[in-house]
Amino acid sequence: MAPRERDEAEERERCITGIDGLDNILNGGIPRGNTVLITGSVGTGKTSLCLEFLVHGAIAGENSLYVSVTENSDKLLTNIIPYDFFDRKLIKEGRLVFIDLPVIYDKLGLEKLEFEFEEVNILITAIGNIVDELKIKRLVIDSITSVCYRLKTQENIRDFILKLGAMLSSRGCTSLLVSEISPAEERYSHYGVEEAIADGVVVTGNLERRGDLLRTLQVVKMRGTMHSRAKYVLDLTAVGVLLVPLLKGGSVASAGG
Ligand SMILES: Nc1ncnc2c1ncn2[C@@H]1O[C@H](COP(=O)(O)OP(=O)(O)O)[C@@H](O)[C@H]1O
Ligand SMILES: [Mg+2]
Numbered sequence: 001m002a003p004r005e006r007d008e009a010e011e012r013e014r015c016i017t018g019i020d021g022l023d024n025i026l027n028g029g030i031p032r033g034n035t036v037l038i039t040g041s042v043g044t045g046k047t048s049l050c051l052e053f054l055v056h057g058a059i060a061g062e063n064s065l066y067v068s069v070t071e072n073s074d075k076l077l078t079n080i081i082p083y084d085f086f087d088r089k090l091i092k093e094g095r096l097v098f099i100d101l102p103v104i105y106d107k108l109g110l111e112k113l114e115f116e117f118e119e120v121n122i123l124i125t126a127i128g129n130i131v132d133e134l135k136i137k138r139l140v141i142d143s144i145t146s147v148c149y150r151l152k153t154q155e156n157i158r159d160f161i162l163k164l165g166a167m168l169s170s171r172g173c174t175s176l177l178v179s180e181i182s183p184a185e186e187r188y189s190h191y192g193v194e195e196a197i198a199d200g201v202v203v204t205g206n207l208e209r210r211g212d213l214l215r216t217l218q219v220v221k222m223r224g225t226m227h228s229r230a231k232y233v234l235d236l237t238a239v240g241v242l243l244v245p246l247l248k249g250g251s252v253a254s255a256g257g
Contacts, residue, residue, distance in 0.1 A: 018056020021243025031224030040204030073098035
């Protein structure tokens with residue numbers, strides 16, 4: 001790394017995710033304002049990881065917003081209630097907020113299944129207004145793939161993610177965009193453009209080892225910091241996401257089973 005680049009990397013303020021393993025991989029957290037794609041197939045732990053990121057943010061006093069596109073947010077709550085570190089007062093005090101995107105679509109009159117350029121702008125403005133109003137510093141959209149589905153063309157998707165990222169970054173909001181891919185997919189995102197535009201790409205996956213199906217996590221890209229590119233075992237436990245290095249040679253260090 002050139003000295004100038006190194007300086008820039010060291011200068012960026014961090015959004016400490018609160019997931020210790022991930023903060024270690026990222027040398028202190030996600031550079032604040034980054035838009036990060038969390039990509040993987042179903043059941044690999046994307047939603048759990050994102051929820052934990054928000055809960056830790058809310059605890060640290062950073063207002064956190066979960067925009068749910070496909071799942072009802074009430075149902076999602078049942079995922080975090082068991083965590084020791086979760087406290088309902090985070091929701092009562094407005095530090096942890098859940099919004100269902102279909103409700104926003106309704107309010108904005110975005111009824112069409114296919115969004116044009118103009119509707120993309122309306123949606124971004126609406127999200128920006130919510131971020132301003134609620135003073136949101138951490139945002140999750142689960143999933144961005146479901147939004148992109150309505151944008152149809154690669155140009156619209158590119159435009160949407162670029163504008164969304166710029167809008168959030170200018171507000172100092174650190175964001176995770178969940179990307180759903182099929183297990184066989186070779187690229188990091190369904191439409192192929194999301195990964196190129198995001199500031200970071202974190203891949204979650206499955207790995208079969210000795211008859212066990214392990215979950216894995218790998219940071220492929222993160223602007224503004226040096227980071228490990230190693231593959232880790234992602235363990236979903238009662239105390240949250242645990243990340244353990246996946247050792248070469250077939251053994252897994254204390255991955256809990
Ligand atoms: N704390 C936990 N302990 C054990 N299993 C969990 C925990 N949290 C979630 N799971 C399970 O892990 C699976 C995947 O979680 P999820 O985060 O929803 O994946 P994705 O969003 O990638 O589809 C779900 O079946 C869920 O029940
Ligand atoms: Mg999910």
